[in-house]
Amino acid sequence: MSMQASKTTGIEKETLVTMYRKMLEIRRFEEKVWHLFGRNLIPGTLHLYIGEEAVAVGVCANLKIDDYITSTHRGHGHCIAKGADLKKTMAEILGKKTGYCKGKGGSMHVADAALGNLGATAVVGSAIPIAVGAALSCQLRGTKQVVACFFGDGASNNGTFHEALNMAAIWRLPVLFVCENNLYAMGTRISNVTAIENIADRASAYGMPGVIVDGNDVIEVYRAAKEAVDRARNGGGPTLIECKTYRHKGHSRFDPAKYRPPDEVEEWMKKDPILRFRNTLIEEGVLTEKQADEIDRQITETVEEAAQFAVKSPYPQPEEALEDVFVKLR
Amino acid sequence: MKELTYVEALNEALREEMMRDERVFLIGEDIGPYWEGAFKVTKGLAKQFGVERVRDTPISEACIVGAAVGAAMTGMRPVAEIMFGDLLTLAMDQIANQAAKIHYMFGGQLKVPLVIRSPFGAGKSIAAHHSQSLEAWFMHTPGLKVAVPSTAYDAKGLLKTAIRDDDPVMFFEHKLCYTTKSMIPEEEYLIPFGEADVKREGSDVTVFATFWMVHQALKAADKLSKKGIEIEIVDPRTLVPLDKETILDSVRKTGRLLIVEEDCKTCGIGAEIAAIVSEEAFDYLESPIKRIAEPDTPIPFSPVLENYVIPNDEAIVKGVIDLLES
Incomplete structure (x- = not known):
């Protein structure tokens, strides 16, 4: 393969390896979450990010520590891609006191204020206006921060999407609208509820660039996000990036996802973003098989440590339920 | 002392707080230099502070409040105006699920120092979509503070407190109270929340x-x-x-x-x-x-x-x- 034609040309090796690590971190983390759920250690429900790792990682690889993200009910991947501590994330998912939100948020509501993760909302589409507000704040404060707003195909049919894209465009706010189009909103196929094929086509209605990328190709996501982040940071306004992707699991904990045709699932499994990226990195000489395996081994170990930490951590005291309603009531 | 209407008192509170703290900005429909608020509460403010800080918006109530929430979470102190209290229904998710719950749900990591101003009240023959008094809904939502001033004096002192508060405040006004007058001290005053x-x-x-x-x-x-x-x-x-x-x-x-x-x-x-x-x-x-x-x-x-x-x-x-x- 000639170097000119290589997929990774122009991206620093360190960035590539970091992205690979982050994607694997998400995958192994989610697999561990699934395992702990099976052991009845996780209350409530779960929405796993397995299969969509390239989206969060390709976008967040372009963000600085003080840039912001907003996240969704399927949010573990966004947190980890923004740099979240695996122990505190896992502990939150288990409802422990040592979790990011002291056990008050759980799987659907992880935030990390110190890393600019403004938190996951479980109301579909609700975080999109909040991302616009964070971007407005960046603009008013005159910083060069940007905001990445993650949401799914389902959210793109909520009114908030349309209000928010319009508002971001008129004020040229530094925000990336990242649509993770995994083809299904719960069990509803996007093509049954949306008359156009590409959600990114809606960008033109609001006067912003719309980009469609293979969301299972982290390099493609990275390059599209880089362009959008550069534009946002330099006052060029928002971008809508549609990442075509697929969740490997069902919508939530017990969903066997029978509404998806088996051959469709099979096709997408072949496009597993981590396998593809690993193959690319090895083919292009960024990593050897052995190095890639070693990274996997290390990450599996780190994730196991996070799980142990979470399992061993104490639950909050029941009366802590009464704390944090207000910063200060009186 | 000087005599001011409720509207003038609110205007003075906004002006003083915007002068005091550059993080304070206003966002809402027709609050800017052309209309200056449906009830003129923002009169003169866009001219004094500029349209960046007195920001006219599209008719997008959910996004007005959502954007104010996002800005509040990231270091600003927005005051959002929803032109009529009845229209708060359009922003209820942002108010009740987001603003009210963010501090709690994220374990105290983030705060939302946001004020949402909106007028309630009947008596102006503007019928079912412009006359409701919905304060009970918000009193019923943990995480929100609710101010209900009846006089110009209270309106000014409470709004200044609301803007300095670190929690989301639903600041309700009353359309018939807007023309009532109080004697307002020349010197600055604030009225603490929770004092009848x-x-x-x-x-x-x-x-x-x-x-x-x-x-x-x-x-x-x-x-x-x-x-x-x-x-x-x-x-x-x-x-x-x-x-x-x-x-x-x-x-x-x-x-x-x-x-x-x-x-x-x-x-x-x-x-x-x-x-x-x-x-x-x-x-x-x-x-x-x-x-x-x-x-x-x-x-x-x-x-x-x-x-x-x-x-x-x-x-x-x-x-x-x-x-x-x-």
Whole structure:
């Protein structure tokens, strides 16, 4: 393969390896979450990010520590891609006191204020206006921060999407609208509820660039996000990036996802973003098989440590339920 | 001292806070230099502070509030205006699920120092979509503070406090109160949340009232006084936090409670006040608690119909006399 034609040309090796690590971190983390759920250690429900790792990682690889993200009910991947501590994330998912939100948020509501993760909302589409507000704040404060707003195909049919894209465009706010189009909103196929094929086509209605990328190709996501982040940071306004992707699991904990045709699932499994990226990195000489395996081994170990930490951590005291309603009531 | 209307007092509060703190900015529909707010509360502010800080928006209530939430979470102190309280329905998810819950749900990591200003109240013949009083909804949502000023003096002092507060504040105004006047001190003042104001002292009956109903109660008090009856008017000024002690102290003194609210009766704020007094001062009551409220209907248009549903001073006079005779 000639170097000119290589997929990774122009991206620093360190960035590539970091992205690979982050994607694997998400995958192994989610697999561990699934395992702990099976052991009845996780209350409530779960929405796993397995299969969509390239989206969060390709976008967040372009963000600085003080840039912001907003996240969704399927949010573990966004947190980890923004740099979240695996122990505190896992502990939150288990409802422990040592979790990011002291056990008050759980799987659907992880935030990390110190890393600019403004938190996951479980109301579909609700975080999109909040991302616009964070971007407005960046603009008013005159910083060069940007905001990445993650949401799914389902959210793109909520009114908030349309209000928010319009508002971001008129004020040229530094925000990336990242649509993770995994083809299904719960069990509803996007093509049954949306008359156009590409959600990114809606960008033109609001006067912003719309980009469609293979969301299972982290390099493609990275390059599209880089362009959008550069534009946002330099006052060029928002971008809508549609990442075509697929969740490997069902919508939530017990969903066997029978509404998806088996051959469709099979096709997408072949496009597993981590396998593809690993193959690319090895083919292009960024990593050897052995190095890639070693990274996997290390990450599996780190994730196991996070799980142990979470399992061993104490639950909050029941009366802590009464704390944090207000910063200060009186 | 100077005499200002409620609108002018609000305007002065915004101006002073914007001068004091550059993180404060205003966002809403038609609040900028062309219209200056549907009720002129933002008059002159865009000219003084610029359209970046007094920001006209599209008609997108959910996004106005959502953007204010996002800005508040990231270091700004937005004051969002929703032109009519009825339109808060369009932003309810952002208010009730986001603003109210973010501090709690994320374990105290993030705060939302946000003020949402919006006018309530009937009496202007603008019918069912521009006349409601919905404060009970927000009092029922943990995580929100709720201010309900009845006078220009209270409006100014409470708005300044609201803007400096680290929690989301629903700051409700009343369309009929907008033209009322108070004497306003030249020097700066703030009114703490959770401190009721006894608008008139009396020993016979406690009248709990907010907004325009305070003014109706004051009129009723004059009429009753001529009959030798002295009512005590307790204006809570904020519903969250609620100054229960002042209400309970008054009831302990008078032994009788009349609640007047401009909202439909079922599950209105009066129901909560009545429950609190029943739980905590039952033994002091000499007669059952009485509520005067709007019937459970939308607000009608025709003045004949509208006047019929809004409680007024005559209804309060009758209610007080009924209580004393019961």
